[in-house]
Amino acid sequence: MEFIKRAVLLSGGVDSICLAYHLMPDLAYTINYGQKSAKREIYISKLICDKLNIRHEIIDIDCSSLGSGSMSNKESLRISPSSEWWPYRNQLLITLALMRAIKDDINEIHLASVKSDFFHKDGTGNFYNLINEVTEYQEGKIRVICNTLDYYSHELANKYNVPIELISMAHSCHQSNIACGVCSGCLKQLRVRQELGIE
Numbered sequence: 367m368e369f370i371k372r373a374v375l376l377s378g379g380v381d382s383i384c385l386a387y388h389l390m391p392d393l394a395y396t397i398n399y400g401q402k403s404a405k406r407e408i409y410i411s412k413l414i415c416d417k418l419n420i421r422h423e424i425i426d427i428d429c430s431s432l433g434s435g436s437m438s439n440k441e442s443l444r445i446s447p448s449s450e451w452w453p454y455r456n457q458l459l460i461t462l463a464l465m466r467a468i469k470d471d472i473n474e475i476h477l478a479s480v481k482s483d484f485f486h487k488d489g490t491g492n493f494y495n496l497i498n499e500v501t502e503y504q505e506g507k508i509r510v511i512c513n514t515l516d517y518y519s520h521e522l523a524n525k526y527n528v529p530i531e532l533i534s535m536a537h538s539c540h541q542s543n544i545a546c547g548v549c550s551g552c553l554k555q556l557r558v559r560q561e562l563g564i565e
Contacts (some may be wrong), residue, residue, distance in 0.1 A: 400430025
């Protein structure tokens with residue numbers, strides 16, 4: 367039986383924490399691509415990996431000049447489906463992770479998008495099927511997998527029996543390294559905490 371070496375993209379948010387806990391991958395990548403909350407995302411992701419004994423790697427590449435919306439502290443584009451939308455963000459992150467993963471002999475990269483991400487084209491099943499087709503075609507034949515699309519964040523936490531301690535550590539703010547409490551990321555985390563009964 368062939369050994370499958372897996373990696374996850376870990377942002378330190380609720381969904382990727384749930385995925386990392388469930389999958390217990392060989393590696394977790396956190397990417398600083400110039401987003402405003404990168405410092406906190408890296409800090410939380412490292413904590414999670416330390417607790418779960420997962421090897422953690424940071425990819426640093428400043429793409430802030432290409433960003434838009436609240437994640438880059440810039441005006442949203444006219445076609446933006448939401449205030450935090452960053453053009454081709456998931457495609458960018460997958461590509462950067464793949465460039466590192468092929469050196470780490472990774473066979474599969476797993477990401478966590480959930481039911482509430484459907485209004486972003488790069489948060490849909492169709493997107494993940496297409497990007498996987500492209501990456502499997504290329505040298506390395508690395509698979510890109512998202513098995514979380516049928517669930518909301520709180521459902522994912524329950525399905526994977528993720529400890530409340532880990533969920534409570536999550537950082538989901540789009541605008542700052544300190545939770546602003548008003549952006550869509552912070553509001554989502556508050557909803558998840560309420561749905562899970564976290565005080």
